[in-house]
Amino acid sequence: MSVSKTAAAEGGRMGKEGAEAGAEGLALQLGELSELLGYSLKRAQLKIFEDFLRCVAPLQLTPAQFSVLLLLDRNPGRNQTEIASTLGILRPNFVAMLDGLESRDLCARIRSANDRRSHILELTDKGRAVLARAKKLVASKHEARLNELLGPANRAALLAMLTKIAQEF
Amino acid sequence: MSVSKTAAAEGGRMGKEGAEAGAEGLALQLGELSELLGYSLKRAQLKIFEDFLRCVAPLQLTPAQFSVLLLLDRNPGRNQTEIASTLGILRPNFVAMLDGLESRDLCARIRSANDRRSHILELTDKGRAVLARAKKLVASKHEARLNELLGPANRAALLAMLTKIAQEF
DNA sequence: GATAATTGTTATCCACCATATCAAATACCA
């Protein structure tokens, strides 16, 4: 297997990985690990989520909760199954999540008149307000920092490739 | 570092998201969610790990286990703390993981002569053999499929950006 | 009208992550 070394060369701004000229133990070599896309993908994802949590900390929202609020705002009149499935959340696990949001008065379950099995989900006024504030924090702090690191064009290219992987892989 | 825009152009081939003209329930709109990098990042990561597991299924290796074997091969003479920390695994959680690998005779803990507290980790012959087979599977099935989807240049650019995020964000 | 399917829910299990703590061994230092 022959792998181009260009990315490895661009990736690090130092010749060797983590060249800490410390006391005794030399830094470990990542080796082929730095060429494994899944490895970088996972580490990048952890960093991104970590930063997201920091940026939106005043609102106490996790990425998953934020995605639910976004989806409820954009898709009124949907029930739990529909919202959960489009987010890749299993119905049983979505119950506790909704309990959390509802107990904070960010959304509400409404018994449907047509189908009394299902609960229509809707944002409360407070939910809409929190979502609006969250959007601003995410845009001004989180995504802005990404744009600063990568540049708008690269950020767009990255998003497009990730979306492609998520959809077609 | 400049990244080609080809991926961004290829990314969206449809105007709206998921236009399924199904029976009754129209598809939900992701809305701003599709612009959230963390969302695509997470979904892409899940897909990649899923495919990795499929490709390397005959060897029964998880991505984390594969990364440990790679690291042991590249860095002989290291102890548990060193290996775990470079992978971002906490020492307590690394114990059970090593138990699994050691019980399958893929690696071994050797009491260090210099420092009798630490366990030097090394691959067994079987571990080296499994690692070699795993590398081939990953290259020929997993990474090859990624190259097919993105193209080598885009794949390299993606890796470079993810590495940058993981290191500098 | 009997049976099947759906919805929200509960219970339960497993993997992963994080912290506190411990005994053994080593490092440090007065």
Added chain:
DNA sequence: TGGTATTTGATATGGTGGATAACAATTATC
């Protein structure tokens, strides 16, 4: 030298996410 602090591997434990089975209420199917 001896006493204290630090390090290493390990255990226990709790929290969180993800997955399946099962259930009552409701609706669809035939």
